[in-house]
Amino acid sequence: MALDDAARAALARAVGVENVVDDPVGRRAYECDGLTGYRVVPDLVVLPRDAAAVAAAVRACAEHRVPFVARGAGTGLSGGALPVADGVVISLSRLKRVLDVDPVDRRAVVEPGVTNLEITAAAAAHGLYYAPDPSSQQVCTIGGNVAENSGGAHCLKYGFTSNHVLAMEVVLPDGSVVTLGGDSAEQAGPDLRGVFLGSEGTLGIATSITVRLLRVPETVRTLLADFPSVAAAGDVVSDIVAAGIVPAAVEMMDTLAIEAAEEAVHAGYTVGVPAALVVELDGPAEECDVQFEQVKAICDRHGCTRLHIAGSGEERAAIWRGRKAAFAAVGRISPDYFVQDGVVPRTRLTEVLARIADMGEQAGLRVANVFHAGDGNLHPLVLYNAAAGETERAERLSGSIAELCVELGGALSGEHGIGTDKACSMPRMFGEEDLATMGRVRAAFDPDGICNPGKVLPTPRLCGERPGKYRPHPLEESGLIDRL
Known part of the structure; x- marks a missing residue:
């Protein structure tokens, strides 16, 4: 599994020697993702410029049994892009083209290095947008969103990445290229698209992603409400849903998170308040108006101490800037x-x-x-x-x-x-x-175990477990299913 001279040469041929990072300082830039508590310096980093080079790099890894880890923007928060010490990081940061925007069928085809927010920017001229919106949407890339099945603040109403990806071109761990999914989310046969989405980079590397786009809502109404306790804010959330209202988003922050966010971006939150809710409704204007009044009444009923309604797009953006700054802002406290x-x-x-x-x-x-x-x-x-x-x-x-x-x-x-x-x-x-x-399932895609090893599933190396003997499923014993 070690990265020997032959493997290094094969990887240099695959992506071009100018796209290889092998100096210690350069490699250290890839030692962790957003979960900085875990760090491993990779043996080599390659930066392919197109899908063909990605496939060539993976084939080189497969031929030489070299473990590899795909990496997007490195904003992940679970150590999913943590390198392997004797392996390769395949960075997808240079695959950042929006290949197509189809306003009729409401789809976009993008490379994995395109940021989440860039998809919406590309679709905006057509009155369309891409719904999933992680807090890091300005910098996180769609390839990473696919790997983690990212959601974001508006997932309550609009779902996760898996609800918005129709198809993917994928490089499998042996270097072969396949298409998973199709023109719609529902395809005949096994849902391999669904298997791949959220597999955290353990089944292959997506090099092209087809996403569905939505119409920009007619109306958006946003409020920021303070409460005397976390329990009161939680009761508001339950009552809103019980009333049959499905907000686009309902976000909660406590005292420490508010303190950090305010110190960082000065968004107008109340420092020292036990809990704050951000509630956003969108859709037809008349429906939003009626439901917004219901939400305000529910907030009042649970002792809301301050209710701020965004009166403009700028005020709405400020409220969301405070919420989305919270993770990074905690570094201030x-x-x-x-x-x-x-x-x-x-x-x-x-x-x-x-x-x-x-x-x-x-x-x-x-x-x-x-x-x-x-x-x-x-x-x-x-x-x-x-x-x-x-x-x-x-x-x-x-x-x-x-x-x-x-x-x-x-x-x-x-x-x-x-x-x-x-x-x-x-x-x-x-x-x-x-x-x-x-x-x-993982072994069916990656029998040699070289694709993002050590992630997701517990292993003796990670957890000090003793590997147990495989026990067949009852359906396998009865002959109804086969072991892969």
């Missing part, structure tokens, strides 16, 4: 932090936040909370000081929070992925047979 990503049922938001506060207090660490309240997708930020020796304690707390979400009927991840960070927690959510099935 803590030298280090882990970003967690778990999901709980909406009805258990208040309970889980109280449990997280207790866990943070017991660990002697602060936890800031900013999350997609509408669908129960939490993003607790565990604040710590590495220089003071708090890293291990913070890592344990972060992992315990993710596992708490599973305990309360939720999931380990809503959109950031499992990556390196939560691979060892997977048995908390899935049984042995489930994990074995996932491993067999």
